[in-house]
Amino acid sequence: MLHNASTLALVPAASLSGQEDWPHAAVVSRAEEMEGVLTSQAPALQWVEVEGLIGDPSVWARAAQGRDELAFDVVVLNPAVEYSAIYRLVDVHAVRRVRITMPASAGFSKAVRLAGSLGLPVRIVPGQPSAEVVRELEQAADFYLHHAMVEAPMEPFHTVLAMMHESGGENSAATATVAAGNASARPEAGLAKGQEGERKYPPGALWIILEEDPALYVRLNAEGVPLYPRTNRPVEPEKLPRLADFVTDHMQSLVEEGSECSRCKWFEMCGGYFKWPDRDYVCQGVGSLFSRLHAASREMAADLAEAEEEAQR
Amino acid sequence: MSGRVFSVILLPTSECNVACDYCFEHKEPHKLSALLVPLLSKRLLDHMEHEGMEACEIYWQGGEAMIMGAQWFLNAGKVMDEAAAARGKRFIHYLQTNLVSYSDVWKPVIHSMFQGSLGTSMDYPNVHRKLLKGGADSYTTLWTRRLREAQAAGIRVGVIAVLHQASLEIGAEAFYRYYTEELGLEDFQVNTPFPGGPANESENSFILDNAALAKFLTELFDVWMEQGHHKGVALGPFDALIHHFTGETARLPCIWKENCSNQFISVDSKGTVAQCDCWVTSYPEYFFGNVFQEQDLTRMLRTSRARQEFVERPRRLVEEEDCLSCRYLSICHGGCPVRTYSALGTMQAKDPYCEVYKAVFGRAEKYGRQLLRKRALLGATRPVAPEGPGGSTTTAAPAQRLRPEVAAQQPVATTAS
Ligand code: SF4
Ligand code: SF4
Ligand code: SF4
Ligand code: SF4
Numbered sequence: 013m014l015h016n017a018s019t020l021a022l023v024p025a026a027s028l029s030g031q032e033d034w035p036h037a038a039v040v041s042r043a044e045e046m047e048g049v050l051t052s053q054a055p056a057l058q059w060v061e062v063e064g065l066i067g068d069p070s071v072w073a074r075a076a077q078g079r080d081e082l083a084f085d086v087v088v089l090n091p092a093v094e095y096s097a098i099y100r101l102v103d104v105h106a107v108r109r110v111r112i113t114m115p116a117s118a119g120f121s122k123a124v125r126l127a128g129s130l131g132l133p134v135r136i137v138p139g140q141p142s143a144e145v146v147r148e149l150e151q152a153a154d155f156y157l158h159h160a161m162v163e164a165p166m167e168p169f170h171t172v173l174a175m176m177h178e179s180g181g182e183n184s185a186a187t188a189t190v191a192a193g194n195a196s197a198r199p200e201a202g203l204a205k206g207q208e209g210e211r212k213y214p215p216g217a218l219w220i221i222l223e224e225d226p227a228l229y230v231r232l233n234a235e236g237v238p239l240y241p242r243t244n245r246p247v248e249p250e251k252l253p254r255l256a257d258f259v260t261d262h263m264q265s266l267v268e269e270g271s272e273c274s275r276c277k278w279f280e281m282c283g284g285y286f287k288w289p290d291r292d293y294v295c296q297g298v299g300s301l302f303s304r305l306h307a308a309s310r311e312m313a314a315d316l317a318e319a320e321e322e323a324q325r
Numbered sequence: 326m327s328g329r330v331f332s333v334i335l336l337p338t339s340e341c342n343v344a345c346d347y348c349f350e351h352k353e354p355h356k357l358s359a360l361l362v363p364l365l366s367k368r369l370l371d372h373m374e375h376e377g378m379e380a381c382e383i384y385w386q387g388g389e390a391m392i393m394g395a396q397w398f399l400n401a402g403k404v405m406d407e408a409a410a411a412r413g414k415r416f417i418h419y420l421q422t423n424l425v426s427y428s429d430v431w432k433p434v435i436h437s438m439f440q441g442s443l444g445t446s447m448d449y450p451n452v453h454r455k456l457l458k459g460g461a462d463s464y465t466t467l468w469t470r471r472l473r474e475a476q477a478a479g480i481r482v483g484v485i486a487v488l489h490q491a492s493l494e495i496g497a498e499a500f501y502r503y504y505t506e507e508l509g510l511e512d513f514q515v516n517t518p519f520p521g522g523p524a525n526e527s528e529n530s531f532i533l534d535n536a537a538l539a540k541f542l543t544e545l546f547d548v549w550m551e552q553g554h555h556k557g558v559a560l561g562p563f564d565a566l567i568h569h570f571t572g573e574t575a576r577l578p579c580i581w582k583e584n585c586s587n588q589f590i591s592v593d594s595k596g597t598v599a600q601c602d603c604w605v606t607s608y609p610e611y612f613f614g615n616v617f618q619e620q621d622l623t624r625m626l627r628t629s630r631a632r633q634e635f636v637e638r639p640r641r642l643v644e645e646e647d648c649l650s651c652r653y654l655s656i657c658h659g660g661c662p663v664r665t666y667s668a669l670g671t672m673q674a675k676d677p678y679c680e681v682y683k684a685v686f687g688r689a690e691k692y693g694r695q696l697l698r699k700r701a702l703l704g705a706t707r708p709v710a711p712e713g714p715g716g717s718t719t720t721a722a723p724a725q726r727l728r729p730e731v732a733a734q735q736p737v738a739t740t741a742s
Contacts (some may be wrong), residue, residue, distance in 0.1 A: 078377025
């Protein structure tokens with residue numbers, strides 16, 4: 013079920029044999045596991061996720077040896093405290109692609125600033141942010157938008173902005189029709205050009221941008237059982253056949269129960285991302301973050317139009 | 326992914342044939358023995374192999390490097406290059422010299438070993454560079470003659486100018502004209518001074534007022550943009566800053582690297598290893614070890630407590646100074662350890678030239694914006710560089726990093742030579 017061409021499995025490094033021929037990322041959480049993944053012959057190893065090791069210089073010294081196509085996603089679990097250790101990745105970044113992933117926990121924006129200043133792409137996993145963290149997300153978005161020195165993509169802002177720029181971003185119809193599109197499509201497919209004003213992304217795109225849509229990214233535990241996104245909870249055996257439809261099912265159930273999502277103008281893009289795992293999470297601040305990005309995408313469009321006009325004059 | 330650059334500032338001697346007021350070298354009569362060059366090469370190559378690096382830049386300087394003699398260089402270069410080739414690696418040699426002993430015998434060495442170029446230094450006005458017998462004026466006369474001879478031999482000469490009080494007094498316009506018109510140079514760079522090494526009488530005259538220095542440098546930036554940039558005159562480090570602020574790959578001087586300890590080491594004629602020439606000649610308390618006495622350079626660099634201070638410095642600065650909130654963190658990272666250490670007695674603080682750098686970065690950013698706008702109007706696109714394990718899910722333009730035509734650049738590391 014999982015080992016198909018369109019799903020990428022994130023697997024604990026200790027569970028890998030090194031012979032896997034299905035798309036996967038190795039999740040390294042102990043320094044001893046690093047050697048194995050760096051010398052792995054697995055033909056379908058896509059990248060290495062390194063979790064909780066940012067403070068271990070020996071790991072990064074090893075990862076900086078030689079030049080390699082194997083990319084690293086470095087998860088900084090406690091960004092408010094560990095941010096300065098991102099400097100340890102400078103040498104690694106010179107020899108391979110490196111991205112920083114971090115939870116949006118209080119104080120995370122220090123890590124955003126430093127990673128952005130070092131030219132490292134960033135993925136911020138918002139989860140279900142407190143009001144304080146939503147404000148920090150807004151600051152991080154401002155930093156990404158307005159800091160001339162930050163060029164590497166910072167997700168989810170980078171792609172959300174691009175999508176808003178392409179298609180407006182708000183729901184394409186007054187009530188979201190979850191059935192539209194194909195949630196299990198790879199992102200590229202969902203981004204195919206459409207008619208003017210049409211949505212150019214799959215419903216619930218935010219799940220894909222954040223690499224949490226189980227149709228495309230499924231995290232396995234040590235026993236090889238898929239976990240629900242952002243939890244350590246294994247998917248029940250009877251639910252496995254519909255795991256690829258997790259986002260559409262989640263969206264559908266939110267609509268059916270009359271959740272605030274059904275009235276939210278960002279529903280198609282967001283897909284009820286913030287209503288997971290706690291469905292009672294209140295989205296007020298998140299909506300204003302989307303609105304801010306939307307306003308920025310309009311400004312960008314206006315600036316571009318002005319520049320084009322000027323160029324034609 | 327630009328690949329790691331490994332650079333060794335190699336001092337085959339600390340002896341010198343001139344007497345600059347601000348020199349921080351201990352001018353001991355000691356030379357690197359030709360017999361030790363194979364061992365030195367082996368140590369460097371072992372380290373490169375261990376770190377998976379294909380090439381190593383060797384910046385030969387002194388003291389005065391030419392004291393070693395042209396033939397010595399030919400032999401040393403041959404030994405090093407053959408050793409590297411046997412292991413599938415490469416040394417790329419650069420030469421920094423005061424030029425006063427240049428003669429025609431150097432021509433073939435410079436063309437064969439140093440890609441036909443060399444770096445030298447001259448200040449304007451020259452008041453501190455002096456011959457052993459004779460003052461600054463005689464130095465200038467002799468140096469200028471040597472410059473012409475080298476240029477006539479088809480050698481490209483890059484010049485480093487160390488700023489001092491008289492430079493600030495004479496002003497940016499006259500300063501620029503001296504290098505471009507009087508000397509006819511198309512490639513020179515300005516360095517900020519620092520009172521490195523043992524104290525000497527003229528040390529105080531090298532402590533410049535930050536506001537005056539910032540004013541001079543920003544004015545020089547203006548003059549260069551107005552008169553030289555569009556004509557291809559390279560004025561470091563402004564040219565690298567313009568690359569940076571227009572989204573091109575920039576080879577910034579070491580003082581603005583994320584961490585200079587990632588790239589540089591310096592080795593003196595006795596095999597002492599330290600961060601750069603400034604440290605190896607001046608601060609024994611920060612030596613990393615000795616490359617002839619210790620078999621494993623990689624291990625030395627990994628385990629040296631002195632080096633750890635360099636490695637950890639940018640990390641500590643973003644925690645303890647205000648660099649994290651600085652608009653220019655991405656280009657400065659707290660500045661130069663030796664400039665900090667020589668002024669404050671600790672390297673765990675931001676560079677005392679912070680305000681000067683900010684002024685220069687601000688100027689570069691302004692000009693960078695103007696150039697980008699001009700390019701946009703002419704139809705060029707701004708480079709975008711999406712990267713990351715999952716790639717980007719946007720329809721944004723594909724990554725296009727413009728490669729610079731990197732000419733041989735000296736690390737902006739020294740007031741010596
Ligand atoms: S209400 Fe919240 S979770 Fe639901 S679509 Fe809107 S922003 Fe997303
Ligand atoms: S300009 Fe000053 S504050 Fe900014 S990074 Fe450099 S030393 Fe730090
Ligand atoms: S001059 Fe400063 S920045 Fe450059 S290598 Fe030496 S200590 Fe580092
Ligand atoms: S600064 Fe250089 S050229 Fe001048 S005396 Fe010292 S070593 Fe010699």
